[in-house]
Amino acid sequence: xxxxxxxxxxxxxxxxxxxxxxxxxxxxxxxxxxxxxxxxxxxxxxxxxxxxxxxxxxxxxxxxxxxxxxxxxxxxxxxxxxxxxxxxxxxxxxxxxxxxxxxxxxxxxxxxxxxxxxxxxxxxxxxxxxxxxxxxxxxxxxxxxxxxxxxxxxxxxxxxxxxxxxxxxxxxxxxxxxxxxxxxxxxxxxxxxxxxxxxxxxxxxxxxxxxxxxxxxxxxxxx
Amino acid sequence: xxxxxxxxxxxxxxxxxxxxxxxxxxxxxxxxxxxxxxxxxxxxxxxxxxxxxxxxxxxxxxxxxxxxxxxxxxxxxxxxxxxxxxxxxxxxxxxxxxxxxxxxxxxxxxxxxxxxxxxxxxxxxxxxxxxxxxxxxxxxxxxxxxxxxxxxxxxxxxxxxxxxxxxxxxxxxxxxxxxxxxxxxxxxxxxxxxxxxxxxxxxxxxxxxxxxxxxxxxxxxxxxxxxxxxxxxxxxxxxxx
Numbered sequence: 076x077x078x079x080x081x082x083x084x085x086x087x088x089x090x091x092x093x094x095x096x097x098x099x100x101x102x103x104x105x106x107x108x109x110x111x112x113x114x115x116x117x118x119x120x121x122x123x124x125x126x127x128x129x130x131x132x133x134x135x136x137x138x139x140x141x142x143x144x145x146x147x148x149x150x151x152x153x154x155x156x157x158x159x160x161x162x163x164x165x166x167x168x169x170x171x172x173x174x175x176x177x178x179x180x181x182x183x184x185x186x187x188x189x190x191x192x193x194x195x196x197x198x199x200x201x202x203x204x205x206x207x208x209x210x211x212x213x214x215x216x217x218x219x220x221x222x223x224x225x226x227x228x229x230x231x232x233x234x235x236x237x238x239x240x241x242x243x244x245x246x247x248x249x250x251x252x253x254x255x256x257x258x259x260x261x262x263x264x265x266x267x268x269x270x271x272x273x274x275x276x277x278x279x280x281x282x283x284x285x286x287x288x289x290x291x292x293x294x295x296x297x298x
Numbered sequence: 299x300x301x302x303x304x305x306x307x308x309x310x311x312x313x314x315x316x317x318x319x320x321x322x323x324x325x326x327x328x329x330x331x332x333x334x335x336x337x338x339x340x341x342x343x344x345x346x347x348x349x350x351x352x353x354x355x356x357x358x359x360x361x362x363x364x365x366x367x368x369x370x371x372x373x374x375x376x377x378x379x380x381x382x383x384x385x386x387x388x389x390x391x392x393x394x395x396x397x398x399x400x401x402x403x404x405x406x407x408x409x410x411x412x413x414x415x416x417x418x419x420x421x422x423x424x425x426x427x428x429x430x431x432x433x434x435x436x437x438x439x440x441x442x443x444x445x446x447x448x449x450x451x452x453x454x455x456x457x458x459x460x461x462x463x464x465x466x467x468x469x470x471x472x473x474x475x476x477x478x479x480x481x482x483x484x485x486x487x488x489x490x491x492x493x494x495x496x497x498x499x500x501x502x503x504x505x506x507x508x509x510x511x512x513x514x515x516x517x518x519x520x521x522x523x524x525x526x527x528x529x530x531x532x533x534x535x536x537x538x539x
Contacts, residue, residue, distance in 0.1 A: 078373075079527060080496075080498060080525075080526065080527045081409075081412070081413065081496045081523075082525055086524050089524070089525050094527075096391055096527075098388055098391040098392050099392070100388060100392035100395045100533065101388065101439075103392070103396060104395060104533070104534065133344075137345075170530070173532065174532060177532075178532070179532070179533060179534030179535075180532065180533060181388075181391055181392040181393075181394050181395060181529060181532065181533035182530045182532045182533075183390060183391050183527050183528060183530065184527070184528050184530065185525065185526070185527040185528075186525060186526075186528075187524055187525050188524060188525065188526045188528070189524075191526075191528045192507070192528065195528070195530055200530050200531060200532070201531050202503055202507070202528050202529065202530055202531055203393060203394040203502065203503065203529045203530070203531035203533075203536075204390050204393040204394065204399060204500060204502050204503065204528075204529040205390065205500070205503060205509060205526050205527070205528050205529070206389060206390035206405075206407075206498050206499070206526060206527040206528075206529075207498065207499045207500075207501070207509075207511070207515075207522045207526050208496070208497075208522060208523040208525065208526060209497040209498070209499055209515070209520055209521070209522055209523075210496070210497065210521055210522070210523060211412075211413065211494050211495070211496050211497075212484070212485075212488035212495055212496075212497055213488045213489075213491050213493055213494040213495050214415070214491070214492065214493055214494050215494055217415055217494070218414055218415070218494065219414060224413065224414075227413060227414060228413055231412070232373035232464070232465075233317050233339075233371075233411075233412060233413060233414065233416075233464040233465055234317055234341050234373055234464075235317065236314060236315055236316055236317040236318075236319075236341070237317075237414060238313065238315075238316070238319065239314045239315055241314070242314040263345055264315065264317075264344075264345050266373050267373065
């Protein structure tokens with residue numbers, strides 16, 4: 076599925092937002108891929124991801140460590156590694172090493188198309204296929220406002236609730252949390268670990284400064 | 299998901315975590331989960347840290363018909379048939395080795411209910427049926443394929459139809475020359491469904507690195523976002539066809 080494809084926001088907001096997916100193909104090359112993915116997790120850890128998660132044990136903002144993620148890959152019949160970065164140089168470092176080691180595992184990068192293609196060119200890669208986002212169709216008038224959408228669309232599986240965004244924004248507004256603490260809470264429900272916390276901080280700061288992100292549902296629940 | 303009301307203190311901690319707004323309050327303190335709205339994604343159970351363990355997932359969520367909600371909504375659930383987590387296939391993620399979308403073809407994914415609103419399976423069926431009229435067949439590895447009653451007509455099995463999910467992805471490949479026709483049909487469907495869908499278009503790069511579908515999109519006035527997902531071609535064995 077395409078859980079990193081439909082991230083909303085301006086070009087400027089998306090500029091430092093990269094999602095990397097390392098995916099063996101079920102029944103084609105997934106057998107024997109566990110060790111390769113363990114090595115790939117170590118390469119990612121060395122670069123320093125903004126977030127990383129797994130279907131098996133959640134993400135690094137929800138109690139898992141990168142070592143936990145690496146050591147639990149064996150639990151999946153078809154293991155997968157998902158992570159995001161806020162720094163182009165780190166992405167280049169990871170991709171360069173993965174290419175050198177020639178693991179034969181499929182790699183996708185979600186980000187600004189022109190930028191990702193430029194990076195691939197610099198690394199001497201020949202991109203194979205592209206998944207384009209043609210946007211959201213249908214009853215779009217029912218969607219939350221732009222500020223909420225920019226944050227919740229970072230979890231493509233839809234695990235990040237708009238009410239949680241409003242709740243966390245409210246806690247920041249009342250001085251009960253820092254913006255980063257709020258952003259890290261927003262990253263928890265995204266098991267895959269592709270909510271970019273640095274970008275969530277930027278979005279929260281931008282919209283809170285504008286007086287946006289007012290709660291539309293009473294921001295219920297304990298602090 | 300259910301709440302053991304005898305254990306619930308009414309603290310409401312769980313409410314903001316529900317992506318579909320299914321946790322409701324009957325004043326003054328009764329907190330309950332609307333079973334029609336609940337998508338069985340498990341987020342409240344994993345995230346809220348209920349102080350009295352009042353939230354619980356009954357085993358029925360893994361059995362028909364609630365299992366439809368579970369497998370199409372919980373990112374941590376893996377479909378038994380396809381070995382894939384989530385609601386669709388590996389789409390472009392592994393296209394370099396699966397060649398699911400070949401040269402001269404396009405891949406389209408209609409991600410029903412995404413973002414935020416979720417989808418009723420009746421709306422999903424409406425889309426599959428319209429595509430079936432056009433001779434389109436779902437991707438075989440897509441979990442929806444296992445829920446069809448009649449692949450020729452695109453109908454879903456009856457027990458599936460009343461279910462609601464966070465998203466279900468209608469995926470298929472077609473010859474590239476049909477792109478304009480298919481996008482026209484999808485544009486009509488957008489006016490008929492009672493939810494939203496995110497629309498994906500997969501294509502191979504041309505030998506010169508260009509993206510062959512862009513002229514069609516421009517001609518039809520269909521906007522594509524500046525961000526995309528790119529398969530770098532590092533998978534082996536590489537399928538070039």
